[in-house]
Structures are given as structure tokens and as C-alpha cells.
Amino acid sequence: MGKVKPIAIALLFASLGGAGECAERCAMPEAPPKEKAKTMAELAARYDSSSCKDCHEEIYNQWEKSLHARSILGTPRTAPTIITAIDKGIKNFECSGVTDDKDLEVRHLMMCAKCHLPQLDEATDDVAREIVATIRAWMKEEDDAKSEALRKKIESVNIGCMVCHNKKAIIHKWSDGYPQPDTVYGAQAGAHDSPEFPKMAKAPAISETIFCGQCHGLGPNFELDQPSQCATLYGSYLYAYIPEGGSETCQECHMHKSGLGHDMEAYRSEVMRKMSLDVDVESQALFWRKNKAEGVIPQGIVHVNILNKTGHVVPDG
Ligand code: HEC
Ligand code: HEC
Ligand code: HEC
Ligand code: HEC
Ligand code: HEC
Numbered sequence: 136m137g138k139v140k141p142i143a144i145a146l147l148f149a150s151l152g153g154a155g156e157c158a159e160r161c162a163m164p165e166a167p168p169k170e171k172a173k174t175m176a177e178l179a180a181r182y183d184s185s186s187c188k189d190c191h192e193e194i195y196n197q198w199e200k201s202l203h204a205r206s207i208l209g210t211p212r213t214a215p216t217i218i219t220a221i222d223k224g225i226k227n228f229e230c231s232g233v234t235d236d237k238d239l240e241v242r243h244l245m246m247c248a249k250c251h252l253p254q255l256d257e258a259t260d261d262v263a264r265e266i267v268a269t270i271r272a273w274m275k276e277e278d279d280a281k282s283e284a285l286r287k288k289i290e291s292v293n294i295g296c297m298v299c300h301n302k303k304a305i306i307h308k309w310s311d312g313y314p315q316p317d318t319v320y321g322a323q324a325g326a327h328d329s330p331e332f333p334k335m336a337k338a339p340a341i342s343e344t345i346f347c348g349q350c351h352g353l354g355p356n357f358e359l360d361q362p363s364q365c366a367t368l369y370g371s372y373l374y375a376y377i378p379e380g381g382s383e384t385c386q387e388c389h390m391h392k393s394g395l396g397h398d399m400e401a402y403r404s405e406v407m408r409k410m411s412l413d414v415d416v417e418s419q420a421l422f423w424r425k426n427k428a429e430g431v432i433p434q435g436i437v438h439v440n441i442l443n444k445t446g447h448v449v450p451d452g
Contacts, residue, residue, distance in 0.1 A: 169181075169257050169316075171257060171258055171259045172257055172258040172259070172262060173258075173259050173261060173262065174261070174262060174265065175262055175265050175266060175269065175288065175291065175292055176291075177258075177262075178254065178255070178257065178258045178262055178292055179291035179292050181254070181257070182254055182292070182293075182295045182297050182298060182302075183295065184198065184204075184295035184296040184297070186329070186331060187296045187329075190328065190329070191296075193396070194396060194397045195296075197395065197396045197397035197398035198295075198296065198397040198398065200398045201397065201398045201399050201400065202399075203293065203294040203295075203299075203399065204290070204293050204294070204295070205289075205290045205293055206251045206252060206293045206294040207251055207252055207266065207270075207289055207290075207292055207293065208286065208289045208290050211286070213247075213251060214270045214273070214274075214289055215270070215274060217244075217247050217251075217267070217270060218267070218270055218271065218274065220246065220247065220363075221233075221236070221239070221243075221267065225239075225243055225246075225361075228361065231243065231361070236264060236267055236268065236271075237264065239260070239263050239264050239267060240260040240263060241255055241256060241258060241259070241260055241262070241263045242360070243263065244263045244266065244267070245359065246356075246359055246361060246363045247363065247365070249350075249356060249359070249363075250349075250350035250351075250352070250365065250366065251294075252292055252293070252294070253294075253298060253302060253303060253350070254292075254298060254302055255292075266289075266292070269285060269288050269289055270289060272285055273285035273286055273288075273289060294350075296319075297319070299341075299346075300319045300320050300321060300338070300341075301314045301316075301318065301319065301320060302314060303346070303349055303350075304320035304321075304338035304341055304346075305320065305338055305339075305340075306340045306345060306346065306349065307339075307340070311337075311338075311339055311340075312336075315334070315336070317332055317333055317334055318332060318334040318335065318336050319332045319334070319335055319336075320335075320336050320337070320338035320341065321335060321337070321338060321341060322337065322338075322341070322342070323335055323337065324336050324337050342384065342386050343384060343386075344369070344372060344384045344385050344386075346385075346386075347369065347385040347386070348369035348372070348373075350366070351366050351368045351369040351372075351385075351451075352364075352365060352366030352367045352368055352369050352370060352451075353367065353369055353370040353373075354367050354370050365452065366451055366452065367448075367451065367452070368447045368448060368451040369447075371447040371448040371451075372385075372446050372447045375447070375448070376446045376447055381446055383446060385446065388410065388445070388446060392410065393406050393407060393410065394406065395407075401450075402450075410444060410445070411443075411444060411445055411449060412441055412442065412443055412444060412445075412449065413440075413441070413442040413444060414439070414440070414441050414442075415438075415439070415440040415441075415442075416437065416438070416439050416440075417437070417438040418435060418436065418437045418438070419435070419436045419437075420433070420434075420435050421433070421434045421435070421436070422434070
């Protein structure tokens with residue numbers, strides 16, 4: 136038995152060495168407890184993308200055009216739909232604890248914010264109520280200048296650079312570590328030329344479909360006390376496109392082949408419309424001489440073939 140010991144010790148040291156490296160990567164095993172943002176302005180400042188513009192101008196300009204940059208406002212159909220979900224849903228559910236806007240908490244809004252504003256979990260319930268009050272004020276406002284200011288305030292909280300390159304960047308946190316507050320996550324590791332975020336680290340899955348799948352939906356959100364369902368497009372990618380032999384990622388189609396980069400778009404963009412469907416229509420016009428009484432009846436035969444070239448259902452929802 137004595138002969139085995141040195142090997143066992145060597146193994147122990149080897150694993151300690153590994154643990155040392157890991158200790159650095161996992162310095163904060165849980166996402167560090169951040170002080171809750173108390174206002175929309177504080178939450179917006181924490182995830183403000185404008186400082187990135189100085190050095191990543193083209194990406195910033197692309198992102199600014201995308202719906203990610205207005206993920207609560209939407210087209211602008213999202214903000215009013217959140218209000219409908221509150222007035223016609225949450226307030227009518229007997230056990231939600233909400234009969235008035237003042238009863239709203241972050242957990243109620245998470246039904247939508249899980250994907251439309253995931254960083255809301257770093258804010259107080261006051262912020263949830265402020266968002267709702269701001270949307271209501273914007274929906275009522277008739278003065279153009281005031282309405283514009285309210286719209287800007289709604290847009291100030293969004294899926295900005297650091298939502299993707301920090302908060303949602305790491306999917307497998309036990310194996311890849313928890314996102315650290317001083318780091319931007321992408322394809323490379325090293326020093327980052329920004330005073331606010333001096334480090335770069337690898338987000339192993341950021342170029343994979345699963346990264347977008349975090350918000351683009353599988354089906355009902357069962358982890359919520361009251362499951363909601365909105366986007367289900369990632370589900371159709373996994374269960375229809377892949378089994379049919381599809382092999383491209385979201386990023387390949389939406390960021391690279393489209394040439395749109397961070398302006399991830401759908402049919403509102405000409406280039407996406409062209410990539411979307413092949414529609415082939417053949418038609419033939421005939422006349423049918425039926426009988427003397429009814430005479431000649433016009434008839435048409437139309438063959439329509441639609442080939443969906445995207446990686447998922449069209450449209451989603
Ligand atoms: C002072 C300039 C500067 C600022 C400000 C800055 N960056 Fe960078 N960033 C760089 C440079 C330079 C690189 C490295 C480019 C390279 O080596 O390819 C980089 C790299 C990155 C990468 C890694 C890219 C990859 O290869 O995957 C990400 C992600 C990133 N920045 C995000 C951000 C975000 C988000 C912000 C705003 C919070 C920001 N940066 C602000 C200069 C800056
Ligand atoms: C943090 C959550 C989140 C992540 C991560 C995310 N998205 Fe989105 N995305 C959204 C939300 C929410 C919207 C809709 C905003 C709205 O209109 O209300 C959206 C909108 C879009 C749209 C526009 C849809 C339209 O109707 O015009 C496209 C395209 C898109 N995302 C692609 C992607 C791709 C590709 C990725 C991965 C590289 C990705 N998204 C990652 C949440 C996310
Ligand atoms: C699982 C993530 C997820 C949840 C939860 C979610 N959404 Fe969405 N929602 C999305 C994504 C992603 C899109 C855009 C892409 C699409 O339509 O496929 C979207 C699109 C929308 C749109 C159309 C966008 C537009 O700009 O016209 C509306 C409206 C909307 N969501 C409202 C809501 C409301 C209200 C809730 C809460 C009751 C909610 N969503 C919950 C992910 C989600
Ligand atoms: C919806 C999620 C999302 C948002 C928001 C987002 N990014 Fe990215 N970013 C990605 C993904 C995904 C990639 C990797 C694309 C690939 O696979 O090639 C990427 C790549 C990058 C890269 C390296 C590759 C390149 O194109 O140079 C930089 C730098 C970067 N992002 C900076 C930013 C900045 C700055 C912002 C804000 C203006 C931003 N990103 C917003 C998802 C996002
Ligand atoms: C093979 C290329 C391809 C792949 C892979 C792909 N998409 Fe798309 N996607 C498209 C095209 C083209 C459109 C435009 C058609 C449209 O808007 O309806 C589109 C539309 C969308 C829309 C708008 C849907 C709607 O209701 O109109 C969203 C959101 C989206 N894609 C997100 C994603 C995400 C997230 C992934 C990965 C899970 C992905 N796409 C994978 C090509 C692709």
C-alpha cells in the first residue's frame with residue numbers, strides 16, 4: 136500500500152493546482168449581490184451602452200436600430216401589451232395579490248421582463264411601478280414633446296450591450312464561471328481597453344444558438360409562478376429546423392449572412408425578407424361551359440408553393 140501513496144499525493148496536488156486556477160475564475164461563485172437600483176434612471180445607468188459607442192461605434196449604431204435597443208417599448212406594441220397583461224391578467228387573477236398598480240412587484244413584471252428586461256431582477260419594486268406608471272403616462276400623453284420624453288425614458292431601459300456581453304453571456308455558470316462586474320464577455324480573453332470594464336473574458340456559448348434561445352422562447356415559462364408564453368421561436372428551431380437537417384446558427388443568419396451585424400432584424404428589413412421565403416405561384420384561367428341555363432363559368436387553378444428558408448416558424452408568436 137505504501138507504494139501507492141506518492142501517486143495519490145501527486146494527484147492531490149494536481150487537483151489543487153486546478154482548483155487554484157478555478158478559484159480566480161470563480162472568485163465570486165454567485166453573481167455578486169448588487170445593490171438594487173431604486174429608480175429607472177439608476178437601472179438605465181447600470182446598463183448604459185453609450186460609453187461603448189466611443190470605441191465600438193459601428194456596432195453601437197447597428198444595435199441602436201434593433202428592437203433590442205427598445206425591448207420594453209417594442210414596435211411600439213410591447214409597452215401597451217404589458218399594460219393589457221396587468222389590467223386584464225394580473226389584476227384579475229385572484230391570488231396575484233395585485234388589485235392596484237401600487238401592489239405591483241418586480242416578480243409580477245418578470246412575467247414579461249424575464250426576456251424583455253432581464254436586469255429588472257436587480258431593481259426594487261418601486262422601479263417596476265415606475266416603469267408601469269411611465270408607460271401609462273406615455274399612452275395618455277398628447278403633447279408631442281412630452282410624449283417623446285416619456286418614450287425616451289421607456290427606451291432607456293433595454294437589452295443593451297452589457298445585458299448580452301455580461302448578464303446573459305454565460306449560460307453554464309458552474310463550468311464557465313459567473314459573470315464578473317468588471318468584465319466584458321465575448322470571443323477573447325485579456326485586457327479590455329475600457330476604464331469601466333478593464334477585463335475581457337470568453338463567453339463559450341455567445342456564438343451558439345443557445346445564447347439567443349435564453350430569450351427567444353421554448354414555450355410556457357414554467358419557472359414562473361404564473362407561466363406566460365410569448366416567443367416560442369427557439370423551440371421551433373430545436374424541434375423542427377434541426378430535425379429537418381438545418382445546421383445554421385441564429386448568429387450566422389441574423390448577424391453574418393444578413394450583413395446586419397448587431398441590427399438583428401426580421402421582415403421589416405429588405406434583406407431579411409429576401410432571405411425568408413421562396414414563393415412560387417402558378418395559375419391558370421379557364422372557362423367551363425356548364426349547361427345552357429348556367430352558361431359559361433370562369434374558373435381558376437392556382438398552385439402555391441411556399442418554402443420557409445429561415446431556421447424557425449414564420450411568423451413567431
Ligand atoms: C476605450 C475603448 C473601448 C471602450 C470604451 C469599450 N471597448 Fe470593448 N473593446 C475595445 C478594444 C480595443 C477591444 C479589442 C478588440 C480586439 O482585440 O479585437 C474590445 C473588445 C471588446 C469585446 C470582445 C470582442 C470579441 O472579440 O468577442 C467585447 C464583447 C467588448 N469590447 C464590449 C464592450 C462593451 C459592452 C463596452 C461598453 C460597456 C466596451 N466594449 C467599451 C475597446 C473599447
Ligand atoms: C436578453 C434577451 C434576448 C437575447 C439574449 C436575445 N434577444 Fe432577440 N429579442 C429579445 C426581445 C425581448 C425582442 C423583442 C423586443 C420587442 O419588440 O418588444 C427581441 C427581438 C429580436 C429580433 C427582432 C424581431 C422582430 O420582430 O423584428 C430578432 C431578429 C432577434 N431578437 C434576434 C436575436 C438573436 C439572433 C439573438 C442572439 C444573437 C438574440 N435575439 C438574443 C430578447 C433577446
Ligand atoms: C420567453 C421570453 C419572453 C417572455 C417571457 C415574454 N416575451 Fe414578449 N417577446 C419575446 C421575444 C424574443 C419577442 C420578439 C421576437 C418574436 O416575436 O419572436 C417578443 C415579442 C413581443 C411582442 C411583439 C413585439 C413588437 O415590438 O411588436 C409583444 C407585444 C410582446 N412580446 C409582449 C410581451 C408581454 C406583454 C409579455 C408578458 C406578459 C411578454 N412579451 C413575455 C420574448 C418574451
Ligand atoms: C442581443 C445580444 C447582443 C447585444 C445587445 C449586443 N451584442 Fe455584441 N455580440 C453578440 C453576439 C452573439 C456576438 C458574437 C457574434 C458572432 O458569433 O460572430 C457579439 C459580438 C460582439 C463583438 C465582437 C465581434 C465584432 O462584431 O466585432 C463586440 C466588440 C461586441 N459584440 C460589442 C457590442 C457592443 C458595444 C454592444 C452594444 C452597442 C453589443 N455588442 C450589443 C450579442 C450582442
Ligand atoms: C437559416 C437562417 C436563419 C436561422 C438559422 C435563424 N433565423 Fe431568424 N429569421 C431568418 C429570416 C430570413 C427571417 C425573416 C423572416 C421574418 O421576419 O418572418 C427571420 C426572422 C426572425 C424573427 C422574427 C420572427 C417573426 O415573428 O417575424 C426572429 C425573432 C428571429 N428570426 C430570431 C432568430 C433566432 C433567435 C434564431 C436562432 C434560434 C434564428 N432566428 C435562426 C433567418 C434565420
